[in-house]
Amino acid sequence: MLQSNASEIQGISVESLCQEFGTPLYVYDAQTIINKYTLFKNSFSVNSLTINYAVKALSNPSVLKIFKQLGANLDTVSIQEIQLGLHAGFDPKNIVFTPSGVSHEELKKAIDLGVKINIDNLNTLEYVGHIYPTLPICIRFNPHVMAGGNANISVGHIDSKFGISIHQIPLVKRIVETLDINVEGVHMHTGSDILDVDVFLQAADILFDVAKQFDTLKYIDFGSGFKIKYKESDHETDVVEFGKEMSLRFNAFEQEFGKPLTLMFEPGKFMVSESGYFFVKTNLVKQTTSTIFASVDSGFNHLIRPMFYNAHHEIYNVSNPDGKPRIYTVVGYICESDTFGYNRKISEIKEGDILGFKNAGAYCFSMASNYNSRYRPAEILIHNNEAKLIREREVFNDLLKNLVEVDI
Ligand SMILES: *Cc1c(COP(=O)(O)O)cnc(C)c1O
Helix, strand or coil, X not given: CCCCCCCEEXXXXXXXXXXHHCCCEEEEEHHHHHHHHHHHHHCCCCXXXXXXXXXXXCCCHHHHHHHHHHCCEEEECCHHHHHHHHHCCCCHHHEEECCCCCCHHHHHHHHHHCCEEEECCHHHHHHHHHHCCCCEEEEEEECCECCCCCHHHCECCCCCCCCEEHHHHHHHXXXXXXXXXXXXXXXXXXXXXXXXXXXXXXXXXXHHHHHCCCCCCCEEECCCCCCCCCCCCCCCCCHHHHHHHHHHHHHHHHHHHCCCCEEXXXXXXXXXXXXXXXXXXXXXXXXXXXXEEEEECCCCCCCCHHHHHCCCCCEEECCCXXXXXXEEEEECCCCCCCEEEEEEEEECCCCCCEEEECCCCCCCHHHCCCHHHCCXXXXXXXXXXXXXXXXXXXXXXXXXXXXXXXXX
């Protein structure tokens, strides 16, 4: 479901938040995170379910603590994300490290910290087998499923850099058996491009076939790829339907396997995207020959998805919700084409008006940078009807912090 044009969140006025903490401002509604997590969890009926929240979507430790309280584990892709998880109080055994092409040194650090390791290439499998002969590990496979014959919407396609091809299973088994590696998990993550439940289930069937071949198995991790709506016409994964179908298959497989297994997922976007709003202030409304531009006090340095992925984020006027709708192109202040949205119908914008962006919870702050030497915004978490500052806006000293200035 699309987020509302919120002028308040849990009874707290957006205008007052922007006044108190300044703009641009990221605001997350903890209740939405709790609701999404609960919906996801309740969609499955299996004996053992583990949800690893994908930290890279939104990595603020205060948000991680919400997931901890909900009983989630973490999925991480860098040693730094592992450290953030530990900092937020997670037990290392409840953190999975799913890196792509990292150095053996980084992998070793993660293993020494005691987190679960997910291996996505044969070279690393051999390395870990030699150095840590008793370590339980998970192996990431690439199921090579094509959806509708279109390479753009294929999952885990043949050219993907991720995972070990299912066609290499004989070689994987040779390494595993020779080095006596303890494979406790198999995994796939097909990317955020799964259009329907059937495609996911098709890939899942392939992973079940793989799973059969490892009798030390304790869990099967089906990754993520759950779609949410960025605009009204978008397709959204029906997790209730998916959960029903997936549970049936998983329970049948568990029977066939003959030993208890845990069903695992690692959603990021699904859990946090709709919890987030990004609020900016309009600096300038400028009518050119062809276009009305609304120029705001932010840019792709703070929210890069429109420029980077051509992503759509709904934009609405917080300050003048009932104004006459007009057609705006909303642009940022970065000195190159920096556009948040073309030809958007938004109620009349005046200079000083606060605009809100929806779906600002996932891959928004976590991808922000200091380009144009701008400060990264503050982050607010609304929890139990209270607004809590969970990251301060940067200041000039943050820009100077790692500089080594030499006399020229
Ligand atoms: C990014 C990532 C996820 C999360 O994907 P979403 O589309 O945000 O749910 C899960 N698992 C792995 C391994 C990832 O790299």
